[in-house]
Amino acid sequence: MSTANSAAAAVRTLALGESERRKIAESLAATDALLASAYPGDDGSRQPVHTAYIPADTFNAGLPLQWGTTALAAADAQGGLEAVAAALGFANPATLAGLVERKLGAEPIEDLRLDFEDGFGSRPDTEEDAHALAAGREVSDAVRSGSAPPFIGIRFKCFEEATRERGLRTLDLFISSLLEHGELPDGLVLTLPKVSTVAQVQAMDYACGRLEEVHGLQPGRLRFEVQMETPQLILAADGTVPVARLLHAASGRISALHYGTYDYSASLEISAAYQSMEHPAADYAKQVMQVAVAGTGVRISDGSTNVLPIGTPENVASAWALHSRLVARSLAAGYYQGWDLHPAQLVTRYLATYDFYRSGFSAAALRLKNYVHKIESTILDEPATARALARFIHRGLACGALTSDEVSGEAGVSIAELTLLAHPKVSNRSGSSHE
Template identity: 45%
Template sequence: MMTHGRAPVHTVYGGAHLFRADAAQKLGGLALRALEAYAPDASAFAGALGFPGGDDEAFATAVYRQVLEKLRREPVEDLRIDFEDGYGVRSEGEEDGHAEAAAREVARGLGLGSLPPMLGIRVKALTPELCGRSLRTLDLFLSTLVEATSGALPMGFVVTLPKVSAPGQVEALVDALEALERGLGLQAGAVGLEIMVETPEAVVGPDGSLAARRLCAAGRGRCAAVHFGPYDYTASLGIMAAHQRLDHPACEAARELLQVALAGTGIRLSDGPTNVLPVPVHRVGGAAAGAAAGAVTEGATLTEAQVEENRGAVHGAWRLHAGQVRRALTQGITQGWDLHPAQLPARYGAVYAFYLEGVPAAGERLRNFLDRAAQATRVGVVFDDAATGQGLLGFFLRGVAAGAFTEAEALRWSTLTPEELRSQSFARIVGARR
């Protein structure tokens, strides 16, 4: 059984035909250019995202600095090389060539140390029409990669299977992975898998039971995450395109059922993408103004009204994206998709603001709780009991994992010891303090 390791705050999807060894660095560069063009300082960024506390200059500056540092140091946490929707339908020979080329680029990135911390590929669905093509791409990619690296794989490498509707599809992928691992001399279980839930059948089974747990069980210990695909899902329910959105009530219901199905399994749930992209409406010489062009160049070639309209479009998309990231975090879903480099500032800004703004209250409640030896307590009008204590501890653990603050900062704010924080168990902390 594979270990699920680090939990990323996002997964970035990009077409396999575009992947290069330095893709993460290029995406980070484009994200920084978008930030420079449309939010050149902390005040502008806070105003664009509209996060609570944004009118506090020190708070806004702290968030902005962390976003800048993140985009320079590690702009992408998890990248999926896409042979499905982000790639499209191509000739057999063309997809063969792209599978091999992408694998060689991964091998090159592995040697250069330029790959993001987590990486994988998304193959086509294992439907009768696409199964052969999907498994051939998987075979070509893994065979080429293993040959180029003398058997090395990126740490935590996964294969994402889209449009899963039955356990048999997951079992077929596992069978293929087992055969490839044997044939290529890889350790058994070296390749993990992820399941994409994009149909009602993958949420609720024909007998009324929660289907996602059975789908994950079919992965025979390889399943690291379930990714929710909101647009295929809403389309399958007959919801018209104009009303298909990430926060549609039908999506809310599906996510809640998926959370229940995955509770206690250690398998992550990832939210889907915001499909309104932060791109300008006016262009300069055929190139996008903003994400691909700085504010100075834009101002020199566009009218003042056009520049302002571009800024409004990007800020509106950022605010929508940040709001949907925040909604997911309040619901306990800490991962989502990003589709465009200019979405990265909003993703990280929303994540960091969420955790940093919650530190004072969470720290006070946890300290008060521990000071009274975990008896039920009240801070202000909020009543806390032992179950809440685990949630408060989880807040600090998730904040550290998301990069919103360091472990040292979490220890200072919570008054925990390193051993207590790393225990991840509130009951154990209380028991040791008695």
């Protein structure tokens, strides 16, 4: 528009004057507040690519690196990481093997859950009390020594009537033990399993608030994951979708929804032989979860496969083929996290995850580079697509699939610029802007 035309437009009387615009703003005030509070978007923090589960009484500070050593030994028994990558059909197996070997040696577990639920079982109260206190001490020691994974916490028993008292007691003792031996870990994660109603989430919200008051913690410091293991969260008796409501019923404390493959499948009377992360019933539940969390900043995680890579070489190879395919399937569906139940599953967790990011990196980097530097291309990407491209690369960088040099070299952006592109809302809240 020319300067003359701009000036003419500026003096032209607008049909929607100040009073009309104010009336519209007032009518949308509730919508503005809802979007700001209930749909703040992702906070830009790191999301682990997996959660490893172990019985709570087996944890010690050396366990994470032991898992990495065990995973490497399993790969060596099958000819080494490069041979495994090649057998699974991944491109550039040598490059993948080098990156995964480095990961397994330095940070084999990204997120670890000490399990007081199914993996621990029902034991006398005195025994579980002792292990809850010991867990707090061991986790605190591991964090202090630098051997703990970036994210670590416990899964306690659910809030159904039969186990509610026990679950609350274990949670209480664990938190108090952590604080007795130091500060709460930055990456502390608490997991509430077998949730079936919004009221159970509200009860957990209350419990967390009370623990914060008693221990002098900042309000909102304690957050938790909800395990999606019951169909009642997907469709309630009144026809509503509770999973969408519960996200907004816990004072912003819910950090993630985790799909529980086997409990959910069993609750639908699916035969054991057909219980799987890729069953149509699982896909339906996970798609509902995915829609529910969109824009809320709550993360989602897929479940696990109980087919473990142990036993004969043929059994190991078959289990790895299954696991790698399931990991890749979850990633393609937008589920960037899953569960691992055995150290040898780390081999395919990282091979499949790294292949996912590396195989899509060059195309994503080129499109992002063209967008940022306004280079003419056959693909005209919009800001939302540019964010998706940046987030894809950002995730690959965070887990070790990509290197900083690769990103800056091929995408033509610094890591700071990449982060700004991936999470502009976070950057805007901190005072800077890209778009």
